[in-house]
Amino acid sequence: MVDYYGVNATIRSIEPNPLNHKFAAIVEAENGKYYQVKFCQAGGHKNNINEFIGHYISKLIDAPVLDGAFLKLTDSELQKLVDKISLYPAFKPIDISISKENFFFGVEWIKDINEIKSPKELVKKLKTTSNSKSFYSLYPIDQITKNYDRHLGNHLISRKGKKVFYNMIDFDRIFNGTTWVNTTFLDNDFNCLISPTSPNQFNELEFLYSLVNNTNFDLVADFSAKLSNITEDDIDDMCSQIEHIYTVSKPEVGTIREWFLKRKERIHNECLNNIDCFANVTYQRLKDVHRHYIQTK
Secondary structure, three states: OOOOOEEEEEEEEEEEEOOOOEEEEEEEEOOOOEEEEOOOEOOOEOHHHHHHHHHHHHHHOOOOOOOEEEEEOOHHHHHHHHHHHHOOOOOOOEOHHHEOOOEEEEEEOOOOOOOOOOHHHHHHHHOOOOOHHHHHHHHHHHHHHOOOOOOHHHEEEEEEOOEEEEEEOOOOOOHHHOOHHHOHHHOOOOOOOOOOOOHHHHHHHHHHHHOOOOOOHHHHHHHHHHHHOOOHHHHHHHHHHHHHHEOOOHHHHHHHHHHHHHHHHHHHHHHHHOOOOOOOOOHHHHHHHHHHHHHHO
16 A cells, blocks of 8 residues: 655646647645646546556556655635636646545656656666666556556656666556546557557657567566555555545446456566567567466465
């Protein structure tokens, strides 16, 4: 189980993204930290809840995500935000009624971070991090959540003191970027290769999966095994937090609960058997890793 704290916060700015007509709010919490908040969009896309779900699942297996918290905003703060967004007709409207008491999930915002501009730059910077092995958690994480949005901007290299860390961000488009009610068609889809939305993204993703080879494939297998070891209590706790914070129905939460209960049972074997996913992993290596896990059971 993962515990999250609630903290009062104030909106400091909005960060528009003209490419997808979305935005994030940068808020300052009373604990002195800054967080990025992605709000739920009108039309049923529960972006803010998806961010929480992806973060929660990642924390369960010690994947490299930044600090997360539920941030309480005042009615006047939210109204100012709604009014400001209305000035940008291209931006999608937000649904602030999704929260019962004005709590919204946010992820730590790191200022003055260097943008990763190319796949090769990502590889180069990964070598400087103290947690480079945890990078390989993203493959089963994105697979189990069906995250179709792993582009260069969703990898962060940050520094704390003298140490450099890798972090993955952005889970607002899990479940194939669709609404919760439309997720059932994905129940048996365990193809870790993400469908491209553009030629450039395809090149990024193809490169991303090419980083897995015979030497590091066991790391992917280890993280997928951790996902399979998530307990029913873990999933129930996540769903309980969703019901406590957000105005969602029991059938909706039940859909999410069943999704992860089904997929966590299969994720490890699917990663071990999906040879089409990792072009630089030999069939013999897949067999060896598979045999190792069978022997250790």
